[in-house]
Amino acid sequence: MNTQVIGVVFLDIKGFPYGSYDPRGTNLGNIVMTHGGVARNVAENLANLGENVDMITMVDDDALGNEMKSRLEEAGVSLENAIITPRKGMGMWLAVFNEQNDLTGSISHMPKPDLMEKAFFEKGEEMIQNADTVVLEMDVSEKLAERVIELCNRYHKKVYVIVANMRVILARRDLMYKTSCVILNEIEAGRLFDANLQHLTPDQMLASAKPLAEKAGIRQMIVTMGINGCVYMDFERQVFGHCPPIPTVVQDTTGAGDAFFSATVTALSNGKSLEDAVKYGTKLASLTLSTPESVCPRVGGEFFR
Numbered sequence: 001m002n003t004q005v006i007g008v009v010f011l012d013i014k015g016f017p018y019g020s021y022d023p024r025g026t027n028l029g030n031i032v033m034t035h036g037g038v039a040r041n042v043a044e045n046l047a048n049l050g051e052n053v054d055m056i057t058m059v060d061d062d063a064l065g066n067e068m069k070s071r072l073e074e075a076g077v078s079l080e081n082a083i084i085t086p087r088k089g090m091g092m093w094l095a096v097f098n099e100q101n102d103l104t105g106s107i108s109h110m111p112k113p114d115l116m117e118k119a120f121f122e123k124g125e126e127m128i129q130n131a132d133t134v135v136l137e138m139d140v141s142e143k144l145a146e147r148v149i150e151l152c153n154r155y156h157k158k159v160y161v162i163v164a165n166m167r168v169i170l171a172r173r174d175l176m177y178k179t180s181c182v183i184l185n186e187i188e189a190g191r192l193f194d195a196n197l198q199h200l201t202p203d204q205m206l207a208s209a210k211p212l213a214e215k216a217g218i219r220q221m222i223v224t225m226g227i228n229g230c231v232y233m234d235f236e237r238q239v240f241g242h243c244p245p246i247p248t249v250v251q252d253t254t255g256a257g258d259a260f261f262s263a264t265v266t267a268l269s270n271g272k273s274l275e276d277a278v279k280y281g282t283k284l285a286s287l288t289l290s291t292p293e294s295v296c297p298r299v300g301g302e303f304f305r
Contacts, residue, residue: 001269003046004127005055005077006120006148007039007137007162008111009068010091012294014254021098023105035068036093036294038162039137041255045262045284046135047076048298051269054078056127058089058115065090075298081123083115101250108165113141120144128155133269139164142172149175160265162258163188173216181220181268182213183261189223197223202242205231210240220274222281224260229282234274243278246286255294260285262296267304280304 017029043055055077059065061084068090069079083089088111095106120127128134128151138145138161145161145168152159158180163169166188169176173192176182182192186205190197193212200208205223210233213221224230229244264281268274280303288296 001132001266002052002054002130003133003135003266003269004131005039005043005046005053005057005135006116006140006144007042007055007057007135007164008037008091008113008116008140009035009040009057009059009072010037010093010108011064011068012036012093012095012254014252015096016101017097017099019099021096021104032292034294035071036254037091037137038164038258039135039140040068040072041258041295042135042162042262042265043077044072044075044295045259046266047072048296049262049266049284049303050299051266052078054081054127054131056081056083056116056120056124058083058085058111060085060087060089062087081119081127083119085115088112089115095254097253101252103253110140110165113144117141117144120147124148125151128152128157131157133157133265134159135265136161137164138162138172138175139166139168142168145172145175149178153178158269160261160268162261166191177216177218181222181265181274182218183222183224183264185224185226185257189221200225202228202231206233206240206242209233222264222274222278224257230260230278232274232278237274239273239275241275243275243282246282248286248289250289251292252294253289255296256285256289258294259288259296263303270304272304 017027092109260281263284267277
């Protein structure tokens with residue numbers, strides 16, 4: 001399958017304390033720099049799953065940008081439509097974790113989307129026509145999101161939104177509701193519906209989220225719930241249920257959600273049912289949690305057999 005990914009790439013800077021994390025003090029620990037960004041992670045994951053992936057993004061013309069570009073291309077991601085920028089075309093994510101490897105806080109720098117908007121408005125229609133599936137980082141730009149979803153609906157292409165900061169999503173819920181399957185965690189789902197959906201059991205989540213999603217006209221929806229797995233809702237087939245998590249020894253939680261999204265979308269794009277797709281998503285999230293990387297290991301198409 002040909003998948004078009006639209007989003008920004010990030011440099012992730014992550015800090016891990018040697019002992020108990022003190023939010024008000026100086027913490028000795030380990031600092032690592034990795035390639036990140038939800039769209040970049042998903043693009044590499046999709047390639048590692050055996051998909052044909054093209055990514056429209058911005059990459060700086062410097063050592064960090066060249067390294068970012070090389071890694072994606074080595075993974076099998078085409079950057080034919082990437083925009084080379086002199087500087088500040090890539091984002092940056094600064095994150096601090098506690099002694100349990102849980103995220104305690106972060107700051108994100110999002111690059112300006114002007115060049116991506118210009119490039120997509122020039123070549124985007126052809127990109128969408130050539131794709132089977134589109135993955136959009138909607139929070140890059142409202143203008144870009146509106147155009148992408150309009151083209152996907154016009155050409156009957158499956159489109160899935162990967163969440164960054166929800167700035168555009170909350171401003172344009174109508175666009176989110178037009179996507180093929182809404183995939184959010186419990187906090188994001190609560191923000192989308194302006195409801196408190198935290199600390200619920202799977203049964204409670206289904207009872208609370210199902211009427212909200214149905215009222216919004218959503219076709220399919222998944223809400224991930226951390227240690228409680230996820231719930232899924234297929235309003236077209238009237239299938240609803242819960243998928244439990246896989247017990248995992250966690251090394252780093254970064255990228256687990258992106259891995260879940262990637263495998264779920266790949267499964268759906270290749271004709272799997274929603275209830276089967278979330279099982280693949282859960283499996284890949286578990287594999288990613290057990291590694292120090294923000295992306296899944298290379299597993300290829302046999303992962304879905």
